[in-house]
Amino acid sequence: MSIRVTFLGTSGAVPTTERNPSSLMVNREGDGLLFDVGEGTQRQMMRFGTGFSISHIFITHLHGDHVLGLPGLIQTMDFNDREEPLAIHAPRGTRSEVEDLLYAANTRPSFRVRVNEVDDGDVALTQSDYEVRVIEADHRTKAIGYAIVEDDRKGRFDxxxxxxxxxxxxxxxxxxxxxxxxxxxxxxxxxxxxxVGDTRPGRRVVYTGDTRPIAATVEVAEDADLLVHDATFADDFAERAGQTGHSTARQAAEIAARANAKRLAMTHISSRYAGDVSDHERQARETFDGEAFVPDDGQTVEVPYPDAE
Incomplete structure (x- = not known):
């Protein structure tokens, strides 16, 4: 059973010629889960072949680089004669702002859109063998992150x-x-x-959205198979990272190391670094022994089971 993660947008506050604003697509055995919808997300979905078969969108916060792609995506779904309902999960207290954004062009889709307000500690989505949990974040506005957590699997049959x-x-x-x-x-x-052997762990994918480094991430990302963490800046702008509610690559790596995560993907890269993220990757690898990388837009990674042979 596959988990495929496609990085649709890995830029910070503004797009660059190489990077789109924030968006992450997770396909888990046919379940399409979209995290954040920066400007141009729908084009990225077409460009990188993820398709539009999503039933849940998870918003971390309402800064423009995470939500301005939402009206266009909804309109395209409507043009494509979508009939299935769509759930949008967003931080508690933001429903009216999300709805204003959805209907900014004075149009309403023919399919049902439900806005579900959530807070850290909630479970946004429960499926038969996994759930999407809401996790704490520390940003300049009301912000949250999300963790996809699979149930334990049965032991091997002898x-x-x-x-x-x-x-x-x-x-x-x-x-x-x-x-x-x-x-x-x-x-x-x-x-x-x-x-029958002992139960075997499922997989865990954690997406922090925009955040300063916090202890709560360590707890939820313990033994995570993939941690996608804010790494807006390198060491040269560490002070600005704290001022603006972001993390550096080294700080993201410290969180990954403390959590014993297997892989660290660093996103929300400031436009000041243009196409050169070598400092990010070097500084992260000085701190974290696992795989640490800055994904390119369109890069897809498979998340195997922890005991995969």
Whole structure:
């Protein structure tokens, strides 16, 4: 079961010729989840082939570089005769502003749009085997982040051991794997723990949006398979990072190291760095032993299971 993350926009407050404002597309086995909708997001979706099959949009905060692409995206969905409802999750207290933005062109889509206000600690979306949790952020306005957290998976089924115990190939294998004991023809009872290993962790993808480095991110990103963290500045503008509610690459790496994350993707790169992010990557790697990188717009990464072979 795949998780595919496409970086649609990795620039800071303003677009550059190489980078669009903030937007992140996550496809989890057909579920399209869009995080932030900077100006031009719909064109990025067309350019990089993500498609428009999304049912949930997650907004971190209402600064323009994170939401100005929303009216155009909704209008395009309407032009494409969309019928499925759409949920937009946004920080608590911002519903009226989001709705004003949606209908700024004095048009209303033919499909239902629901704005769901959320706060850190909430669960914005619950599915059968994963959820999207709302996490704390520290920015200059009401801001939040999000974490995609999968349920633990069943342990591996030891077919060879089951056959040694006399379990016939067939439905009883499935019952054991589901946690149900089975009785054999001779009356012997085989229990799941005899043939099923320990539960295995699901995956965790954390998207901070714009934020200063905070301890809450460390907690939610513990052992994360991918941490997407604000890294607007390099060390040369560390003071400005704090003043404007952002992080440096080194600070993002420190969070990743403390959380024992496996990979760190640094986004929201200030336009002052143009196409050269070498300082970001060097400073992050001095602090974090895992994989640290600044993604290009359009870059896609696959998130494997922690125990993938």
């Amino acid at each position: 077919r060879e051991k089951a056959e040694e115990l006399g379990v016939p190939v067939g439905p009883k294998f499935g019952r054991l794997h589901e946690g149900e004991p089975v009785e054999l023809e001779d009356g012997t009872v085989v229990r799941p723990e005899q043939v």
